[in-house]
Amino acid sequence: MRPNVVFLSLASDFGCQVQITNFPELLEMLGTFDLSYWQLATSAHMPSEYDIAVIEGACTTQEHVELLEKVRARAQVVIIVGACACTGGIPSLALNGDLEEGLHLVYGEAAEKVAWGHIPPRPIDAVIDVDFKVLGCPVNPDEFSSILQRALLGLVDNVHRETMCSSCKINENSCFYAQGKVCLGLVTAAGCESFCINRGRACTGCRGIAADANMKAAREFAAKYALEQEFLNGLEIYNSHAKGLVHDDSFC
Amino acid sequence: MTTLSVNHVARIEGHGDITVDVDEGVIKRITMDIVEPARIFESMVVGRTFDEAPLITSRICGICSANHAVTSILATENAFGIEVSERTKKLRELLVYGSYLQNHGTHLYILAAPDYVGLPSVFPLAETAPEIVKRALALKRLGNELCTLVGGRAVHPTTAVIGGFTSEPTRTELLSFGKRLEEAVRDAAATVELFGSFDIPRYETKSDMLSLVASDNYAIVEGEIHSLTHKWNRPVSDYRALMQEEVVSHSNSKHVMVDGKPFMTGAIARVNNSWDQLLPSARVVASKVGMRPVMKNPFYNNICQAIELVDAAERCAMLCYELADSNGSASPVEFKPRKAVGYGATEAPRGTLYHTLEYDRNGIVTAGDVITPTAQNLASLEADMRAFAPSILSLEHDEFILKIEQLVRAYDPCLSCAVH
Numbered sequence: 308m309r310p311n312v313v314f315l316s317l318a319s320d321f322g323c324q325v326q327i328t329n330f331p332e333l334l335e336m337l338g339t340f341d342l343s344y345w346q347l348a349t350s351a352h353m354p355s356e357y358d359i360a361v362i363e364g365a366c367t368t369q370e371h372v373e374l375l376e377k378v379r380a381r382a383q384v385v386i387i388v389g390a391c392a393c394t395g396g397i398p399s400l401a402l403n404g405d406l407e408e409g410l411h412l413v414y415g416e417a418a419e420k421v422a423w424g425h426i427p428p429r430p431i432d433a434v435i436d437v438d439f440k441v442l443g444c445p446v447n448p449d450e451f452s453s454i455l456q457r458a459l460l461g462l463v464d465n466v467h468r469e470t471m472c473s474s475c476k477i478n479e480n481s482c483f484y485a486q487g488k489v490c491l492g493l494v495t496a497a498g499c500e501s502f503c504i505n506r507g508r509a510c511t512g513c514r515g516i517a518a519d520a521n522m523k524a525a526r527e528f529a530a531k532y533a534l535e536q537e538f539l540n541g542l543e544i545y546n547s548h549a550k551g552l553v554h555d556d557s558f559c
Numbered sequence: 560m561t562t563l564s565v566n567h568v569a570r571i572e573g574h575g576d577i578t579v580d581v582d583e584g585v586i587k588r589i590t591m592d593i594v595e596p597a598r599i600f601e602s603m604v605v606g607r608t609f610d611e612a613p614l615i616t617s618r619i620c621g622i623c624s625a626n627h628a629v630t631s632i633l634a635t636e637n638a639f640g641i642e643v644s645e646r647t648k649k650l651r652e653l654l655v656y657g658s659y660l661q662n663h664g665t666h667l668y669i670l671a672a673p674d675y676v677g678l679p680s681v682f683p684l685a686e687t688a689p690e691i692v693k694r695a696l697a698l699k700r701l702g703n704e705l706c707t708l709v710g711g712r713a714v715h716p717t718t719a720v721i722g723g724f725t726s727e728p729t730r731t732e733l734l735s736f737g738k739r740l741e742e743a744v745r746d747a748a749a750t751v752e753l754f755g756s757f758d759i760p761r762y763e764t765k766s767d768m769l770s771l772v773a774s775d776n777y778a779i780v781e782g783e784i785h786s787l788t789h790k791w792n793r794p795v796s797d798y799r800a801l802m803q804e805e806v807v808s809h810s811n812s813k814h815v816m817v818d819g820k821p822f823m824t825g826a827i828a829r830v831n832n833s834w835d836q837l838l839p840s841a842r843v844v845a846s847k848v849g850m851r852p853v854m855k856n857p858f859y860n861n862i863c864q865a866i867e868l869v870d871a872a873e874r875c876a877m878l879c880y881e882l883a884d885s886n887g888s889a890s891p892v893e894f895k896p897r898k899a900v901g902y903g904a905t906e907a908p909r910g911t912l913y914h915t916l917e918y919d920r921n922g923i924v925t926a927g928d929v930i931t932p933t934a935q936n937l938a939s940l941e942a943d944m945r946a947f948a949p950s951i952l953s954l955e956h957d958e959f960i961l962k963i964e965q966l967v968r969a970y971d972p973c974l975s976c977a978v979h
Contacts, residue, residue: 316574317596318595318596318598319621319975320618320619320620320621320624320975321572321573321620321621321622321975322618322620322621322622322624322714322715323621323714324621325621325622325713325714326621326713326714328665328699329699329700329703329713329714367596367598368596371596396618397598397603397615397618398598400603400615401598401599401602401603403603403606404602404603404605404606408602409599409602409603410597410599410602412599412601412602412605413597413599413601413602414597414806414813415806417806417808420806420808421597421806421808421810421811425596425597428598444618444715445621445712445714445715502711502712502717503711503717506711506717506718506725506726507718507725507726508711508717508718508720508725511614540608541611544607544611544614544615
């Protein structure tokens with residue numbers, strides 16, 4: 308029987324799903340599995356049985372926690388896609404201020420009424436075990452497709468452990484620090500072929516902190532250019548959930 | 560009392576439900592409940608630097624990320640008094656139009672069309688009418704590739720920054736794109752004919768229609784706010800004084816009113832308000848299917864999106880040729896942050912998008928405000944649901960719900976934008 312795939316979305320901008328629909332070959336891949344639930348594209352309801360769950364977005368409500376636990380109990384394979392799901396991403400930026408205060412700033416007196424069930428934003432693997440992560444904001448459709456194929460073929464995840472700087476060297480980009488600009492490639496997980504840097508924009512860290520990142524050395528490097536504080540501030544954008552790790556010198 | 564509810568309206572961007580309370584054949588309550596969780600972006604930008612603001616706010620929406628990025632950039636440039644090059648302005652226009660081709664192409668064929676042909680999704684359509692799906696995917700792909708050409712990728716442009724672009728398309732790329740866009744005008748015109756041939760419910764909204772207008776252009780990036788009903792024009796910096804945002808109990812999205820009244824924004828508002836600025840080819844195709852101002856049927860929003868596809872494809876082709884044959888640079892210009900408040904507005908595919916950013920003298924955000932098209936449309940959508948529903952109450956339950964959903968989808972709501 309062909310594997311049954313469902314596509315779910317938590318707190319996000321739907322950008323990863325949009326990015327995936329931009330990949331026409333995915334429609335051809337439909338022959339290898341049944342996409343039985345995808346709210347963005349069809350009005351069919353979520354089935355009770357499925358094999359693979361693909362999940363986008365950060366976990367920001369109690370309802371999300373319950374849904375994730377239910378999905379984990381049913382699915383053989385859980386693939387999480389995008390920065391929101393993998394690192395807490397932009398939704399986790401709310402952790403840098405007081406969450407209650409933030410809700411109050413946006414909704415005023417009505418905050419309690421509209422923002423029911425809110426919990427501090429967190430990545431999905433902080434709630435349930437996951438089998439595959441597709442990093443990035445947004446994800447690269449090719450990378451998604453190759454990871455989905457790995458899942459369909461019963462292979463295990465092959466995560467990039469190295470940092471973006473290695474891709475940059477291969478691509479012969481010059482370093483932003485020499486121009487007095489912060490770049491988060493020093494500690495960010497590789498795998499996008501230094502996409503932004505190739506286009507003249509410094510790395511903003513959307514793929515999260517690499518397993519092999521040397522935070523201490525990176526901070527010292529940034530400090531040499533008097534950019535250590537900017538480096539740490541920049542890391543907050545996609546890695547607020549790992550803030551303890553970023554500021555803890557033992558994380559290396 | 561019977562409550563009919565649609566849990567999780569499909570084929571719209573985001574999570575939303577519909578609740579209808581009927582008592583002895585009379586509709587007591589009908590609401591569009593936006594259950595998408597709030598991500599509180601306006602609080603998240605506080606304390607961030609000027610270059611981080613557009614990066615963060617563009618993550619409000621994966622569909623109109625180009626609009627959020629450009630609008631945030633415009634607000635910052637307005638605050639710091641930055642003048643950008645003509646080339647930068649043209650490239651921004653192309654970037655925003657890329658999201659039109661992408662969004663309108665996807666919305667019309669994949670999200671809205673199944674309603675008009677009575678199907679649950681586009682997938683069966685791929686078997687029965689492959690040429691239609693092929694046309695949809697071609698338009699969507701062209702939009703994606705246009706965003707990629709200018710912004711580096713289709714979702715979340717990486718090259719658009721305050722003051723300009725970090726990299727630009729080459730002359731060869733622009734020329735070949737111009738040709739492809741010109742060829743797409745035919746597909747776009749066929750889209751107008753297709754949607755013009757559908758059986759469209761008869762209904763007129765009482766809502767006003769607001770969009771940006773400009774005297775010399777079809778206003779997409781910058782312009783003045785225009786009211787269809789009252790004929791006034793207001794500068795973008797007036798939007799917060801003009802619009803009242805209110806929290807409603809059934810929705811995580813605020814509702815937005817002008818003088819306490821609902822209004823529509825989006826393709827139908829733009830086509831009505833900027834009819835004279837449409838390219839002649841778009842006006843001719845529109846007239847052929849009986850579309851001309853004033854259009855007050857919200858279902859026509861879909862046809863207006865198709866009309867915009869014709870206009871956008873031809874306009875973008877001309878922009879590509881102009882950029883290919885002119886000199887100049889879109890490299891970011893030098894600037895200094897200052898303590899100030901700045902306003903930005905663009906026309907996103909779904910309507911006018913407003914951003915305000917307040918900065919301290921070091922260029923750190925002290926306050927932010929975003930009003931999205933969907934938040935503006937929600938009060939009008941609910942008013943239309945209430946007014947339209949009684950005329951279809953005699954339909955079977957499923958048919959009734961389908962028609963209400965069709966109205967919702969005609970508005971092309973984007974719920975992650977709405978709550979942001």
